[in-house]
Amino acid sequence: MAIAQRLERLRHQLAEKSLDAILLTQPETCRYVSGFTGSSGPAATLLISQESAVLATDFIHFEQARQEAPDFDVITVNSSSQRFTQLLSGNGKLAKVGFEANVLSVAEFRRLSEEAEKARVDMVPIEEIIDCLRAVKDEEEISCILRAAFIADTAIDFIATEIHSGMTEKEVAWEIEKYIRENGSEPIPFDIIVASGPNAALPHAKPTDRPISDSEPIILDIGARWKGYCSDLSRTLCLGQITKRFQTVYDIVLRAQLSALDGIETGMTGVQADGIARGVIDQAGYKDAFGHGLGHGVGLAVHERPRVSPGSTDVIQENMVFTVEPAIYITGWGGVRSEDTVVMRNGKVQPLTKAPKNAKPAEVC
Amino acid sequence: MAIAQRLERLRHQLAEKSLDAILLTQPETCRYVSGFTGSSGPAATLLISQESAVLATDFIHFEQARQEAPDFDVITVNSSSQRFTQLLSGNGKLAKVGFEANVLSVAEFRRLSEEAEKARVDMVPIEEIIDCLRAVKDEEEISCILRAAFIADTAIDFIATEIHSGMTEKEVAWEIEKYIRENGSEPIPFDIIVASGPNAALPHAKPTDRPISDSEPIILDIGARWKGYCSDLSRTLCLGQITKRFQTVYDIVLRAQLSALDGIETGMTGVQADGIARGVIDQAGYKDAFGHGLGHGVGLAVHERPRVSPGSTDVIQENMVFTVEPAIYITGWGGVRSEDTVVMRNGKVQPLTKAPKNAKPAEVC
Numbered sequence: 001m002a003i004a005q006r007l008e009r010l011r012h013q014l015a016e017k018s019l020d021a022i023l024l025t026q027p028e029t030c031r032y033v034s035g036f037t038g039s040s041g042p043a044a045t046l047l048i049s050q051e052s053a054v055l056a057t058d059f060i061h062f063e064q065a066r067q068e069a070p071d072f073d074v075i076t077v078n079s080s081s082q083r084f085t086q087l088l089s090g091n092g093k094l095a096k097v098g099f100e101a102n103v104l105s106v107a108e109f110r111r112l113s114e115e116a117e118k119a120r121v122d123m124v125p126i127e128e129i130i131d132c133l134r135a136v137k138d139e140e141e142i143s144c145i146l147r148a149a150f151i152a153d154t155a156i157d158f159i160a161t162e163i164h165s166g167m168t169e170k171e172v173a174w175e176i177e178k179y180i181r182e183n184g185s186e187p188i189p190f191d192i193i194v195a196s197g198p199n200a201a202l203p204h205a206k207p208t209d210r211p212i213s214d215s216e217p218i219i220l221d222i223g224a225r226w227k228g229y230c231s232d233l234s235r236t237l238c239l240g241q242i243t244k245r246f247q248t249v250y251d252i253v254l255r256a257q258l259s260a261l262d263g264i265e266t267g268m269t270g271v272q273a274d275g276i277a278r279g280v281i282d283q284a285g286y287k288d289a290f291g292h293g294l295g296h297g298v299g300l301a302v303h304e305r306p307r308v309s310p311g312s313t314d315v316i317q318e319n320m321v322f323t324v325e326p327a328i329y330i331t332g333w334g335g336v337r338s339e340d341t342v343v344m345r346n347g348k349v350q351p352l353t354k355a356p357k358n359a360k361p362a363e364v365c
Numbered sequence: 366m367a368i369a370q371r372l373e374r375l376r377h378q379l380a381e382k383s384l385d386a387i388l389l390t391q392p393e394t395c396r397y398v399s400g401f402t403g404s405s406g407p408a409a410t411l412l413i414s415q416e417s418a419v420l421a422t423d424f425i426h427f428e429q430a431r432q433e434a435p436d437f438d439v440i441t442v443n444s445s446s447q448r449f450t451q452l453l454s455g456n457g458k459l460a461k462v463g464f465e466a467n468v469l470s471v472a473e474f475r476r477l478s479e480e481a482e483k484a485r486v487d488m489v490p491i492e493e494i495i496d497c498l499r500a501v502k503d504e505e506e507i508s509c510i511l512r513a514a515f516i517a518d519t520a521i522d523f524i525a526t527e528i529h530s531g532m533t534e535k536e537v538a539w540e541i542e543k544y545i546r547e548n549g550s551e552p553i554p555f556d557i558i559v560a561s562g563p564n565a566a567l568p569h570a571k572p573t574d575r576p577i578s579d580s581e582p583i584i585l586d587i588g589a590r591w592k593g594y595c596s597d598l599s600r601t602l603c604l605g606q607i608t609k610r611f612q613t614v615y616d617i618v619l620r621a622q623l624s625a626l627d628g629i630e631t632g633m634t635g636v637q638a639d640g641i642a643r644g645v646i647d648q649a650g651y652k653d654a655f656g657h658g659l660g661h662g663v664g665l666a667v668h669e670r671p672r673v674s675p676g677s678t679d680v681i682q683e684n685m686v687f688t689v690e691p692a693i694y695i696t697g698w699g700g701v702r703s704e705d706t707v708v709m710r711n712g713k714v715q716p717l718t719k720a721p722k723n724a725k726p727a728e729v730c
Contacts, residue, residue, distance in 0.1 A: 037571070047515040059656030060568040063696065081678065099471075106474045107492055127472055174546060181539060191552050203425040206402070293422030314661065331428060 002140050003035050003071050008132070011050055013129050014098070021049035022098040022126065023087070023112075028300040029100070029130050031228060032053075034069040046072070047087045049094065049221065054297075056083045084115040094121050101125035105328075116194055135297050135305040136319050142352075144229035145298065145321055148343050149352040151224035152233040155179045156355035163361055165214050165239050169194040169207035176222055185224035189302040193221035200334035202234070203292055203327065214240025217334040223302060230302040232323050234339030235355040237361050246336075249286075249328050250359055253336045256280035256326035260294060261340070264324070266347045270312025277311070277326040286328045288337075294325035298341050320344050321352070367505050368400050368436050371498070376415055379463070385462040386414035387491065388452065388477075393665035394465070394495050395420075396593060399434040411437070412452045414459065417687070421448045426706050443517045449480040459486050466490035472527050495499065500662050500670040502684050507717075509594035510663065510686055513550065514706050514717040516589035517598040520544045521720035528726055530604050530724060534559040534572035541587055550589035554597075555668040558586035565601070565699035568657055577655070579605025580613075582699040594668040597688050598718040599704030602726050611701075614651075614693050615724050618701045621645035621691035625659060626705070635677025642691040645692055651693045654700075660688035663706050685709050686717070 010033060014022060024030055024046040027038050034055055036044050045056045046064060053070040057065045065074045077083040097116070104112065109123075116123045137145070158179045163172055178190055195205035197216040205219075205273065212218055221234040226355050236253075256277040263276045274294040281290045293309020298321050308315035308322055308344040316322075325339030340353045375398060379387060389395055389411040392403050399420055401409050409430060410421045420437040422430045430439045442448040453459065474488075502510070521543045529535055538557040545553055560570035562581040570584075576688045577583055583619065586599040603611050621642040628641040636638075639659040646655045658674020663686050671679035673687055681687075690704030705718045 043569075063567050064570070075544075101472040101475070102470050105467050106464075106469050106471060106490060109471045110466070113626050124472060177546075180542065187556050204408075326472050352438070 002138055003033070005138065006033055007048065007053060007071065008146050008226065010048060010129070012049065013133070014048075014096045017098065017124075017126070017129070018096065018127075019098045019124060020094045020096050021047055022125075022129070024029055024100060024130065025183055026103040026130070028228075028304075029103075029134065032134055032300055033130075033339050034072050036061075036069040037073075037228065038121070045083045045087065047097075051093075054087060056087055075225065081100065081111050081293055084112045088115050088119040095121045096124055098124045098126035098129065100127070100130065102131075107146070111250060117173065123353055131305045133298055135314075136317055137321050137343070138156070138319070141229060141299060142319065142321065144227045145231060145276070145343070146352050147226040147275055148224040148229055148231035149171045149354075151183050151185050151226065152222050152231045153352040154183060155176050155222055155224070155353045156220065156235055159220065159363040160237075163212070163218075163237065163239070166211050168209045168211050169196055170209055172212065172218075172220075173207040176220070180222065180224045185226065186228070187225065189223045189225045189230035193219060193234075194220075195219045195335075197332050198332055199332050201329045203329060203335070203337070212239065215243050215246070217246055217336055219335060219337050221337065221339065229298050230298050230300070231341050231353060232298050232302055232339060233341060233355060234325055235335045236336040236338065237277065238359045238360060239361065242359060245333070246359070249285075249330070251337045252281060252286065253326050253328055253338050254357060257324060257338045259322045260351050261342065262350065264316060264344075264349045266316050266318050266344050270306055270308045270314040270316070273308045273316055274310055274312070277324070281326060281328060288330045289330060290326060291329065295325055295339075297322045316344060318344050318347070323337055324349070367503055370396070370503065371398055372413065372436065374498055375413060375484060377495075377496070379415065381412075381594075382463065382489075382491070382494070383461065384489060384491075385461050386492070388412050388488075389495065390473075391465055391468040391495070393593075393669075394468075394499065394714060397499055397665055398495075399437050401426075401430050401434040402448040402593065410448045410452065412462075416458075418447070419452060421452055423641040428448055430616065431725070434489075437552055439539045449477045451488050452702075453480050453484040459484070461487045461489055461519055463489045463491035463494065464510065465492070467493065469494075486537075492496040493537060496670045499664055500679075500685055501682055502664060502686050502708070505596060506664060507684065507686065509592045510596060510706065510708070511717050513533075513589040513594055513596035514719075516545055516548050516550050516591065516717050517587050517596045518720045519548060520589070520596065521585065521600055524585065525602075525726040527582075528577070528604070533574045533576050534561055534564070537583075537585075538572040541585070545587065545589045546620045550554055550591065550633070551593070552590065554588045554590045554595035556709065558584060560584045560700075562699050563697055565701075566694045566696050568629045568694060577604065580608050580611070582611055582701055584700060584702050586702065588593060593665050595663050595665070596706050597663050597667055597704060598706060598720060599702045600720055601703065601724060603724045604726065607724060608696070611724070614695070614701045617646060617649040617651065618691050618703050619692055619722060620699065622689060622703045623628065623650055625691065626690050626707065626714050626716065629681060629714045631681050631683050631709055635671055635673045635679040635681070636675055637683055638673045639675055639677070641690070646691060654695060655691060656694065657692070660690055660704075662687045681709060683709050683712070689714070701728045
């Protein structure tokens with residue numbers, strides 16, 4: 001049902017761009033359009049025209065593709081270079097075919113071009129079509145992300161009762177991951193971040209053997225996955241006595257986040273949405289301490305469109321799902337980040353993650 | 366120490382190919398050459414010439430890069446499009462710069478070309494240099510892979526004592542993953558495969574809620590990760606009474622694997638090495654049932670060079686690490702795969718994974 005609708009939207013785009021067909025290889029996009037869950041790495045190549053939908057895969061994935069993508073004609077190819085030949089040749093109807101310029105490598109494109117020339121097909125670079133389709137979620141997708149968000153929320157509740165001074169970052173991360181996996185999540189969408197003290201100044205820190213202590217910031221950044229769909233959630237905790245500096249920074253970040261959650265509306269661009277939170281942080285005197293965008297789309301990939309960041313012209317639309325995650329990072333001291341996954345409903349932000357936003361674990365749960 | 370040697374080998378290659386510098390973005394390659402462990406996704410761009418080594422990253426990764434890549438000048442860039450400008454401009458010495466044609470997307474290359482034109486730099490597509498350097502491991506790398514192999518071996522011992530009829534594939538997979546993670550592994554390099562009965566006919570099956578039963582094939586394909594380096598190991602088990610068909614297929618696959626482990630020598634091409642195992646399977650009457658290559662290189666990536674498969678002209682060299690994994694798949698019934706990670710030493714194969722190869726779990730442990 002969902003697949004039929006997605007194919008219809010895609011075909012509408014093809015007609016608009018005067019394309020006879022589109023060639024797709026990006027794994028999450030292939031899953032989105034066909035239902036084929038593939039594996040790690042590119043396992044399928046799709047060719048979709050107004051009349052047909054073909055999925056080319058190798059021997060390894062043939063059975064799986066047939067079961068998962070009933071709306072597609074599944075064919076096998078012996079090697080990845082052959083897939084272009086088999087898909088393009090013998091189809092006299094194709095004159096202009098789109099390809100994902102942001103996905104195909106230069107080397108792959110060179111091979112594709114050779115085959116396209118033989119088949120007299122003009123390959124047209126397409127960057128936006130699929131990413132923009134995927135950015136607006138249907139109800140089924142929103143349900144999946146909500147479920148993934150729920151699992152992440154409960155993991156925060158859980159760890160709030162378990163975390164204590166002396167545990168290492170790695171131990172905390174593994175406790176969270178086990179909880180997430182044992183409460184319904186598929187393999188998690190990204191490595192969990194537990195960053196304590198000075199490590200919290202690294203936005204993408206990896207958990208270390210550092211024991212966490214009282215009175216320092218501890219950033220938890222976690223996600224779960226349900227039927228392929230991701231959630232993304234950060235909270236910053238502080239065990240024991242909260243220092244004045246922590247409280248000050250925490251309050252600014254929280255204020256920035258609440259302003260964005262309250263102020264973002266459909267029709268805004270990414271840079272406008274980002275600016276709401278960034279303005280609060282700048283005004284509080286931390287102008288250079290928030291060195292990444294406010295957020296990013298979340299779906300089958302944990303980072304997708306829309307971009308909610310300085311310079312982004314992406315327009316926030318109804319049923320887009322993305323993160324709102326302002327932060328302040330201070331080298332040597334640490335950092336604070338507060339992140340929710342949200343959906344646009346009736347023109348306004350509706351959070352899908354709902355874990356409490358108190359820095360004291362006891363108050364979190 | 367290792368980094369200095371790798372840079373030296375790379376610079377030797379640059380001189381051989383008459384390149385002034387090379388631009389690198391592939392995450393595992395960046396880690397290999399610089400020590401920077403990055404994050405998921407491309408976080409760094411390296412530019413290496415005879416005189417200098419520069420690592421460009423964003424604000425998010427700056428601190429981490431400075432700590433992890435002391436042999437590099439670390440610079441920050443505000444956006445990924447700016448990295449090319451900053452790296453190429455103002456450096457009048459560069460006339461010919463190599464780039465990874467199999468890594469950069471068509472869209473990225475378009476942006477790179479614009480900057481290269483402004484800076485009067487000729488960009489030269491390079492596909493092989495780095496992949497071939499990475500294919501031959503140094504002692505430090507082999508130690509890491511051995512440790513990852515050891516963890517996978519012990520996970521097979523462990524699950525042999527736990528697995529029983531009625532457990533679902535997902536339950537078995539999760540027990541294995543927990544064991545691997547709690548015994549020293551970093552996040553595992555690929556989703557564990559537990560494929561039972563007919564599911565074992567899908568080489569890359571995902572674990573399902575299917576309960577495993579007696580007298581059917583159960584393929585376990587698992588890996589661990591140590592300091593970034595992967596292992597890859599498959600065994601096929603059978604609970605309860607072993608059927609005649611299982612025993613027949615199992616014996617052929619095992620014979621094919623032992624022939625390859627015994628027969629592969631340095632100087633052979635990938636297709637020759639593959640042919641040793643494939644010949645055994647073909648002769649036994651299962652010609653079309655082994656539908657993938659015999660193996661693939663293993664290192665920082667779980668799939669890298671050399672390719673050990675039909676059509677591969679890669680030459681097997683001393684200190685290459687790769688898998689040897691013949692298999693037979695029969696639609697409707699299932700399959701058998703036996704896989705080891707091995708290293709070439711003194712011209713011959715030396716297995717790094719050593720889990721027993723008995724189909725009966727009781728005999729495995």
